Amino acid sequence: MLLKLLAKIIVMLNSNTSSSQVAAGLASGLLFALLPTGNLLWIALFLAVFFTKAHYGMLMLASAGFKLALPLLAGPLDALGWFILSLPALQDAFTWLYNQPIAPLTRFNNTLVMGGLAAGLALWLPAFFAFRALIRLYRRTLADKLANSKFMLSIKKLPLVKALSGAIKSAQRVQSALE
Amino acid sequence: MKKEKTVKLNKLFSKPIKEAHFQKRFLGALEIKKDKEFLDASFESHGGMRTARADLDATALQRINKLAPYIKANRGAVKGAPLVAAGILAAGLTVFSLFFMNPLLEKGIETGLEGIFGARAELDGLKFQPLRFRLAIEALRVADAEKPMTNLFESGKLEFRLNPAALFRGKVYIEEASAASIALGTPRQSSGALPGKETPPVKAAKEKPESPPLIDFARFDAKALLEQEKSKLAVSAAYAQSAKAYDEAAARWEGRVEASTAALQNAQQSSKAVLSLDLNSIRTLDQASKAIGDTKAAISAASAVGNEAAAISSGIATDAEALSELSKATRAAFNKDADYLKALVNPKSGAAMAALEPSLRAMLSDKAELYLDYGIKILDAALKLKASGGAQDATKDKKSLAARGRTVPFPSVGYAAFRLGLLRSDFTVEGSSWAVELKELSSEPELSAGPSALLVSMSRANGFAVKNALEADLRSSSKASYTGKADIERLPIDLGSALADVGLDGFSGSASGSLSLSGEKDGASAGRLALTVREPNVARPAGSIGMAVSSALKKTGSVTLDAAWENAGGNERFSLSTNIDAIVEEALRELASSYAKQASAELEKELRSYVAEELEGSIASKEEFDALFAATKGDKAASDSLKKSLDTKLKDLENKAKALGTSALQGISLPKIGP
Numbered sequence: 145m146l147l148k149l150l151a152k153i154i155v156m157l158n159s160n161t162s163s164s165q166v167a168a169g170l171a172s173g174l175l176f177a178l179l180p181t182g183n184l185l186w187i188a189l190f191l192a193v194f195f196t197k198a199h200y201g202m203l204m205l206a207s208a209g210f211k212l213a214l215p216l217l218a219g220p221l222d223a224l225g226w227f228i229l230s231l232p233a234l235q236d237a238f239t240w241l242y243n244q245p246i247a248p249l250t251r252f253n254n255t256l257v258m259g260g261l262a263a264g265l266a267l268w269l270p271a272f273f274a275f276r277a278l279i280r281l282y283r284r285t286l287a288d289k290l291a292n293s294k295f296m297l298s299i300k301k302l303p304l305v306k307a308l309s310g311a312i313k314s315a316q317r318v319q320s321a322l323e
Numbered sequence: 324m325k326k327e328k329t330v331k332l333n334k335l336f337s338k339p340i341k342e343a344h345f346q347k348r349f350l351g352a353l354e355i356k357k358d359k360e361f362l363d364a365s366f367e368s369h370g371g372m373r374t375a376r377a378d379l380d381a382t383a384l385q386r387i388n389k390l391a392p393y394i395k396a397n398r399g400a401v402k403g404a405p406l407v408a409a410g411i412l413a414a415g416l417t418v419f420s421l422f423f424m425n426p427l428l429e430k431g432i433e434t435g436l437e438g439i440f441g442a443r444a445e446l447d448g449l450k451f452q453p454l455r456f457r458l459a460i461e462a463l464r465v466a467d468a469e470k471p472m473t474n475l476f477e478s479g480k481l482e483f484r485l486n487p488a489a490l491f492r493g494k495v496y497i498e499e500a501s502a503a504s505i506a507l508g509t510p511r512q513s514s515g516a517l518p519g520k521e522t523p524p525v526k527a528a529k530e531k532p533e534s535p536p537l538i539d540f541a542r543f544d545a546k547a548l549l550e551q552e553k554s555k556l557a558v559s560a561a562y563a564q565s566a567k568a569y570d571e572a573a574a575r576w577e578g579r580v581e582a583s584t585a586a587l588q589n590a591q592q593s594s595k596a597v598l599s600l601d602l603n604s605i606r607t608l609d610q611a612s613k614a615i616g617d618t619k620a621a622i623s624a625a626s627a628v629g630n631e632a633a634a635i636s637s638g639i640a641t642d643a644e645a646l647s648e649l650s651k652a653t654r655a656a657f658n659k660d661a662d663y664l665k666a667l668v669n670p671k672s673g674a675a676m677a678a679l680e681p682s683l684r685a686m687l688s689d690k691a692e693l694y695l696d697y698g699i700k701i702l703d704a705a706l707k708l709k710a711s712g713g714a715q716d717a718t719k720d721k722k723s724l725a726a727r728g729r730t731v732p733f734p735s736v737g738y739a740a741f742r743l744g745l746l747r748s749d750f751t752v753e754g755s756s757w758a759v760e761l762k763e764l765s766s767e768p769e770l771s772a773g774p775s776a777l778l779v780s781m782s783r784a785n786g787f788a789v790k791n792a793l794e795a796d797l798r799s800s801s802k803a804s805y806t807g808k809a810d811i812e813r814l815p816i817d818l819g820s821a822l823a824d825v826g827l828d829g830f831s832g833s834a835s836g837s838l839s840l841s842g843e844k845d846g847a848s849a850g851r852l853a854l855t856v857r858e859p860n861v862a863r864p865a866g867s868i869g870m871a872v873s874s875a876l877k878k879t880g881s882v883t884l885d886a887a888w889e890n891a892g893g894n895e896r897f898s899l900s901t902n903i904d905a906i907v908e909e910a911l912r913e914l915a916s917s918y919a920k921q922a923s924a925e926l927e928k929e930l931r932s933y934v935a936e937e938l939e940g941s942i943a944s945k946e947e948f949d950a951l952f953a954a955t956k957g958d959k960a961a962s963d964s965l966k967k968s969l970d971t972k973l974k975d976l977e978n979k980a981k982a983l984g985t986s987a988l989q990g991i992s993l994p995k996i997g998p
Contacts, residue, residue, distance in 0.1 A: 158355075159355070159393065160352070160353045160354050160355050160358060160390065160393035160394075160397065161354075161393065161396070161397070162352070162354065162396070162397040163354055165396075165397070180728070187412070191409075191412065194407070194409075197396070197399065218728075221728075222728050222729065225728065225729075226729065226731070229731040230731070235733075238731075238733050239733040239734055239736075241733075242733035242734075242735070243492070243733075243735060243736050243737055244492070245488065245491040245492055246491055246492075247492075248492050248493030248494070249491070249492075249493045251493075251730075253730055253731045253732070253733060254727075254728045254729070254730050254731075255728040255729045255730075255731065256727070256728030257728065259728075280354070283354055283355065283356075284356065287355075288357075
């Protein structure tokens with residue numbers, strides 16, 4: 145299962161899958177990792193992502209990966225959320241929002257939700273451009289060299305890598321069948 | 324020979340493509356450099372249009388076709404097929420509502436109730452119907468935090484109708500709720516104390532108040548009554564105080580008086596020689612001068628002794644005055660005790676009421692405290708609910724912060740976080756029909772239309788009815804208070820053995836009237852009970868007065884009672900007025916007249932005997948003090964007498980010296996003094 149997931153990622157990185165879509169998936173994964181679950185805002189954003197072409201696989205993977213670091217970020221996110229929710233200039237707006245239908249169900253007045261949303265949105269564009277640049281750099285400079293390097297050729301002979309290669313081929317077949 | 328497979332070019336590439344479009348949408352969609360170069364090389368350009376080369380073999384065509392899905396997929400940023408997501412969401416919601424929603428809600432409500440009442444809350448069979456905005460609970464039990472083995476309240480099936488508009492704002496507004504039954508104080512199988520929370524100490528039962536006895540004239544024993552009342556007599560304490568004062572005064576002066584007497588004796592001894600001196604034996608001026616000096620020294624010593632005796636006498640006189648006042652107080656205490664004892668055998672003095680009041684006060688105070696305590700508990704729960712609508716403490720423990728964050732409250736203009744509009748319950752228990760209505764319970768009372776109110780009424784087929792209205796207005800943040808009023812009709816009462824001490828064991832009747840209660844969160848509370856007890860009856864009257872009162876109660880037919888109870892800052896005040904005293908007085912008038920005079924005389928005699936035999940002997944130092952006073956007076960007189968004798972002697976000696984001096988000057992010619 146893990147091998148197949150790894151294989152799919154390698155296939156995706158070495159295919160023509162849009163680097164923008166992969167980067168959007170990664171950036172969105174970061175956003176979903178920072179935003180606590182169990183509120184309407186998370187559900188709404190999750191649904192919205194399904195209308196985009198962001199790469200879902202990378203979104204899930206990035207969300208799970210970044211979520212591991214969340215306990216370390218809880219304090220700063222709480223402080224950020226408290227700061228935003230306490231801004232005098234925004235009190236009227238938040239009060240109005242709080243009294244609208246549906247809006248309270250987003251739990252926007254929770255410090256972790258507000259802090260996570262603010263941090264996630266602020267980091268989305270930088271993360272998107274950074275991930276896209278990295279993928280493009282990999283495809284342009286590293287992908288071919290890595291595939292044909294002596295190191296990779298010797299690695300490919302290892303039993304584990306053979307299994308991985310098989311997994312990649314089966315992943316490619318599945319992808320072709322889907323396409 | 325193997326036949327070459329025929330491959331058709333994907334439709335995406337079948338028509339000529341504009342050069343710019345080809346560059347942007349086809350080549351731009353590919354990110355693998357060699358695929359891009361291959362596609363570019365596979366299409367030739369004619370007049371600004373790109374078409375697939377005619378000489379492409381099957382392999383090339385296959386490779387081009389494999390690129391088609393990427394070119395399609397990489398176009399644009401949005402796609403129009405979110406049905407999968409919607410499907411997943413619908414499936415997720417279905418699974419959640421089927422397996423997780425009700426248990427989660429059940430747990431959430433239990434936690435909320437436990438926070439409000441500080442004890443375990445248990446819900447059975449919660450069922451939420453989100454599309455109908457209905458919530459049903461099979462049973463609810465909330466334990467009493469102060470008595471963990473007892474439920475504060477327990478209800479049968481509960482049904483709630485929720486307000487949809489509030490629900491869409493994340494608020495719980497129960498417009499109407501109904502309960503199949505409600506019961507208070509039911510026993511529990513397991514402890515309702517929350518883990519880690521200490522059970523508050525059980526309030527110690529109040530000691531039964533002391534009350535003066537009602538005398539049974541038929542078996543009157545003055546000595547026994549005196550023995551029984553001895554601890555309450557003031558004369559005993561007065562005598563004890565006098566004895567102590569005499570002891571202290573005697574001890575204070577004893578040493579000083581002894582020293583003064585000894586000094587007097589010394590002075591008298593040393594003066595003897597001077598006083599017995601024969602004037603004729605003095606022949607020279609030197610002898611006269613020496614005798615005068617000795618006499619003056621003796622006078623000085625006698626004066627010192629006299630001054631000390633005077634000072635002691637004055638001090639003892641002052642103490643004697645104070646002791647005299649104590650003696651007066653002792654006599655007054657005696658008179659007061661005599662009056663008190665006589666009052667016990669004289670029902671006209673209000674002794675019957677004095678005997679009844681402590682028992683009635685204890686019984687009514689207990690009841691009032693019970694109901695006021697329920698009022699405080701309901702008020703406390705409502706205030707905790709109100710507090711839950713406020714901000715969470717920013718300094719809350721870090722663990723819960725990390726897990727859930729903090730909720731920042733913003734003012735609600737329409738809906739409170741929780742509001743119970745109306746809870747209604749009608750049920751019958753053991754032949755009693757109950758109707759309960761709870762109105763406007765809210766986490767933000769300021770948004771409620773009216774104060775929180777609890778209306779409870781109960782009636783029985785025999786005409787007994789109670790209507791109780793409890794109201795708590797929490798809309799003003801400055802003052803949290805409640806008021807309650809109960810109308811009572813034909814309430815059967817049975818005081819059991821509460822009045823047994825006064826000979827009225829098993830007092831019962833049918834009460835009608837009203838009870839009003841009010842209280843504040845700080846503990847200040849007040850209650851007033853106005854009752855008329857009809858058909859009064861004493862099941863087991865005892866003693867002559869008990870029998871007489873029992874007959875009088877039957878004859879009178881009703882007892883009125885007006886009790887007021889107030890607790891302000893821990894100071895309790897209780898007042899009671901009834902016609903019981905008048906009934907007792909009337910009943911005992913004839914009975915008492917034949918016994919009271921003789922009983923009074925016997926009591927006074929016993930009291931005098933007690934004082935003479937047991938108390939007066941306790942002042943042992945009185946005689947000693949009096950002797951000291953007399954001795955110091957004697958010392959003063961003796962020292963004065965001695966001084967007078969010495970003064971006379973001194974005068975004689977001075978005359979003698981004068982005479983000696985005159986005779987010595989005769990025959991001596993004085994030298995002439997002149998130029």
